[in-house]
Structures are given as structure tokens and as C-alpha cells.
Amino acid sequence: MTDENLNTLIEHSEDAPFLLSDQEIRDIINAVRAQDPDTVHAILGDLAPVDIAELIAKVTDEDRRELLLMYGETMNPLVFAEMDSELRRTTLSTLAAEQVAGIVSRLESDDALGMVLDLDEQFRQEIIRKLSSKIRLAVEEGLSFPEKSAGRLMQREVVAVPQFWTVGKTIDYLREAANDLPDDFFDIFVIDPAYHVLGQIPLNRVIRSKRSVKMEALVLDEIMTIPATMDQEELAIIFRRDNITSAPVIDENQRLIGVVTIDDIVDVIEDEAEEDMMKMAGVDQGDMYRAVLSTTGTRFRWLFVNLLTAILASMVISLFDATIEQIVALAVLMPIVASMGGNAGTQSLAVAVRALATRELSGANTWRIIWKESLVGSLNGFAFAVLAGVITALWFGSPMLGVVIAAAMWINLIVAGFFGACIPIILNKYGSDPAVSSTVFLTMMTDVVGFFAFLGLAAVLLF
Numbered sequence: 001m002t003d004e005n006l007n008t009l010i011e012h013s014e015d016a017p018f019l020l021s022d023q024e025i026r027d028i029i030n031a032v033r034a035q036d037p038d039t040v041h042a043i044l045g046d047l048a049p050v051d052i053a054e055l056i057a058k059v060t061d062e063d064r065r066e067l068l069l070m071y072g073e074t075m076n077p078l079v080f081a082e083m084d085s086e087l088r089r090t091t092l093s094t095l096a097a098e099q100v101a102g103i104v105s106r107l108e109s110d111d112a113l114g115m116v117l118d119l120d121e122q123f124r125q126e127i128i129r130k131l132s133s134k135i136r137l138a139v140e141e142g143l144s145f146p147e148k149s150a151g152r153l154m155q156r157e158v159v160a161v162p163q164f165w166t167v168g169k170t171i172d173y174l175r176e177a178a179n180d181l182p183d184d185f186f187d188i189f190v191i192d193p194a195y196h197v198l199g200q201i202p203l204n205r206v207i208r209s210k211r212s213v214k215m216e217a218l219v220l221d222e223i224m225t226i227p228a229t230m231d232q233e234e235l236a237i238i239f240r241r242d243n244i245t246s247a248p249v250i251d252e253n254q255r256l257i258g259v260v261t262i263d264d265i266v267d268v269i270e271d272e273a274e275e276d277m278m279k280m281a282g283v284d285q286g287d288m289y290r291a292v293l294s295t296t297g298t299r300f301r302w303l304f305v306n307l308l309t310a311i312l313a314s315m316v317i318s319l320f321d322a323t324i325e326q327i328v329a330l331a332v333l334m335p336i337v338a339s340m341g342g343n344a345g346t347q348s349l350a351v352a353v354r355a356l357a358t359r360e361l362s363g364a365n366t367w368r369i370i371w372k373e374s375l376v377g378s379l380n381g382f383a384f385a386v387l388a389g390v391i392t393a394l395w396f397g398s399p400m401l402g403v404v405i406a407a408a409m410w411i412n413l414i415v416a417g418f419f420g421a422c423i424p425i426i427l428n429k430y431g432s433d434p435a436v437s438s439t440v441f442l443t444m445m446t447d448v449v450g451f452f453a454f455l456g457l458a459a460v461l462l463f
Contacts, residue, residue: 348420377417
């Protein structure tokens with residue numbers, strides 16, 4: 001892509017109403033550099049928190065510090081909640097503990113906990129000590145739950161009423177307690193005196209009912225209560241499968257302690273998908289904002305493993321160095337076989353990893369998926385084997401060389417389909433994250449099999 005095309009693409013992306021344009025960012029930064037707080041406050045005052053978060057993400061470290069010094073005291077705390085976690089950690093680490101504690105205190109419990117979790121342990125404890133007793137208790141309770149569990153994801157501000165209340169009394173309560181309610185909620189929970197959940201009522205049912213109706217008469221036929229220890233991926237699957245907008249979270253005594261809402265689940269789905277995609281490439285989600293040496297170190301380990309697998313493939317090639325010396329065309333054609341196998345295997349790999357992540361793949365359909373991917377690899381392998389064989393025969397004037405590459409490509413695409421589906425399943429079975437290491441093993445298999453099949457067949461059929 002040329003520089004002109006790239007600039008055109010960027011300009012077109014700026015036409016989107018939900019994105020800050022480069023010109024708007026330049027205007028704000030010019031005001032920051034000119035030490036013009038009135039202009040900065042006037043511009044940022046009209047922006048939504050997500051826009052300001054985008055602005056902070058796109059400016060340099062020096063401009064970011066100046067902006068926070070100039071505008072940080074009046075900044076909506078939701079700005080920090082909208083930031084990338086690594087950027088948020090870096091940004092908050094430059095602020096005083098008292099200032100961060102003030103930001104945390106103005107957020108709802110789920111956002112407050114998420115912000116504290118991103119910080120280094122020592123700084124986190126310093127901030128927690130400066131929180132009010134009520135907020136400190138909520139944060140410490142959240143930290144006691146397992147990582148990536150419903151307990152850490154939930155919002156502790158819930159709307160719960162006794163079962164004997166009427167619709168009229170509930171509506172009056174909601175109006176009178178408006179300042180103590182969550183900013184957004186979709187359901188009202190009916191509880192007994194022990195705070196056990198007896199029912200769940202969508203807000204629209206309450207609004208449509210007469211004031212004299214008892215709340216217990218409006219509850220849904222089924223209610224899904226979520227243990228605080230449930231993994232967030234499993235929770236996201238439940239939300240997607242049952243099409244629910246919120247669910248009550250309970251402790252080990254079955255008492256209501258919070259609620260998970262659909263906006264939290266959207267974030268989970270996005271984060272999990274992004275994490276899997278990044279892991280398959282050997283990078284971390286926060287690499288864009290992490291220091292150069294830290295980013296280099298995390299990627300080095302992945303590249304080192306890839307180096308070892310590449311050496312293994314090279315060792316296979318070295319077994320046939322005499323064959324390659326006699327027919328130079330083999331060196332020209334080798335990358336085709338390996339590349340086709342790698343790409344075909346990646347397709348099967350993506351299907352298997354996604355199916356595992358969404359729980360669509362289990363023991364009941366494992367072999368059906370493996371068989372299907374192997375069959376797809378076989379059919380595609382045969383089609384491309386014929387195509388590659390004909391092209392090679394015409395290109396080098398050797399029908400037998402065409403047969404060799406055709407056979408090798410067919411074998412490698414079958415192997416790619418089989419192992420592309422098998423490797424993630426095997427890794428998942430033994431407790432390893434299939435998104436992390438599947439590509440390394442797959443590349444090793446397709447390279448080794450591809451080179452061995454191609455060069456081995458050449459040694460047998462061409463000499």
C-alpha cells in the first residue's frame with residue numbers, strides 16, 4: 001500500500017462520527033503545549049469519556065502528562081474506565097495515590113475494581129488504604145474472588161425488593177432512592193429476608209403493570225443465578241445462549257451479592273477474542289503501550305520457540321541436500337508445499353480454537369470435526385495438487401516433477417486439516433491454552449511433513 005493510499009484510508013476513517021479526527025487531536029494538543037487551560041477545558045468538556053480516552057491513547061507520553069496536569073482534576077473518572085488496561089496502568093501510575101483513590105471512589109463498584117486490578121501491588125495497597133471503608137470493603141471483597149470470575153466482574157449496586165412489595169411501592173422507592181441506584185439496570189430482583197433470590201423481573205414488566213400488583217406475581221418463570229466463582233468465559237456463553245441482559249450473582253450461601261450486566265459481558269467477549277487473537281500471534285494485548293524492552297522480551301520467547309521448530313524443518317531438508325543439488329527446481333518449489341500446508345492448517349486451527357472457546361466443541365462431536373477438517377483438507381489438497389502439478393510440469397518441462405509436487409501437496413493438506421483440528425483439542429484436554437501454542441506445533445508439522453514428503457518423493461521418483 002502506497003503512502004498516498006494509506007493517507008486516504010486514514011482520512012476516510014476520520015469521517016466516522018464516533019472517532020476523533022487528527023485535526024481535533026492536534027487542536028487539543030496545541031492548546032496543551034500553549035498552556036491554554038481554558039481552551040483545553042472548553043474542548044474536552046464537550047467530549048464523551050470514550051473520546052477523551054481515545055485522545056489520551058493517541059498522544060505522546062509528554063503530551064499525556066501535560067494534559068493530565070491541566071485537566072486531570074476535573075476529568076470524568078469514566079475516562080480511565082474506557083482506557084486500554086496497560087495504558088490505564090501507565091497513566092494512573094503517574095498520579096498521586098490520593099488522586100487515584102478519588103477517581104476510584106467516583107466509579108461504580110465493577111469499574112472501580114477493574115481499575116485497581118490493573119495497578120502494581122504496592123501502589124494498589126496504598127490506594128486501597130485511602131478509600132472510604134465502604135468502598136474499601138467492596139474492593140477487597142472483589143479481590144478475594146478468583147481472577148476472571150463473575151465475582152470480579154459483577155457490579156455490587158443492585159436493585160432488590162422484598163417479595164411482598166407492590167409495583168406502586170417499588171416505583172416510589174426507585175424514585176426516592178434515585179441517587180443510590182446503579183446508573184443503568186435492566187432487572188429488579190425479588191429477595192427474601194435472608195437475601196436469597198426468589199425471582200427476577202425485567203424493568204419493562206414493572207412499568208407496564210398496575211400499582212396494586214404484587215412484585216412476586218411478575219417474576220420470570222426461570223432465573224439464572226451465577227456463582228461468584230464462575231469463570232467469565234462460561235458466563236459469557238450463558239448470556240449468549242439464553243439471551244439475557246443481566247443475572248444475579250450469589251455467594252456460597254446463595255445470598256445475592258451483585259449483578260452482571262450485558263455491557264460487562266460485551267467487554268468480556270471482546271477481551272477474550274482479542275486475547276486469543278494476540279496469543280496466536282505471540283503478542284500481548286498491552287504491547288501497543290508497553291515499554292520497548294518489555295515488549296521485546298515477551299516476543300523473544302515466542303520467536304525463540306519458532307526458531308527451534310524452523311531448525312527442525314531445516315534438518316529435514318538437510319537429509320536431502322544431495323537431491324536438491326542435482327535438481328535445483330526442488331529448492332524453487334519447496335516453499336509452495338510448506339506455505340499451502342501452513343495456510344490450510346491455520347484455517348482448521350481457527351475453526352477448532354473458536355469452537356473450543358465457545359464450548360461448541362466437546363467429546364460428543366470431536367471426531368466429527370476432526371474428520372470434516374481432514375476431508376476438507378483432502379478435497380482442497382486434491383484440487384490444488386492437480387493445479388500445482390500441471391503448472392510445474394509445464395514450467396519445468398518435467399511431468400514426473402509435477403507428479404511429485406502434486407502428491408506432496410495432497411499429503412500435506414490432509415495433514416494440515418487433521419492436525420489443525422487435533423492440536424488445539426489435545427492441548428485443551430491437557431490444560432494448555434490452545435490459542436497460545438497451537439500455531440507453533442502446527443507450523444512444525446506442516447513444514448516437516450511437507451518437506452519430507454516432497455523431497456522424499458523426489459528422491460524416489462526422480463532418480
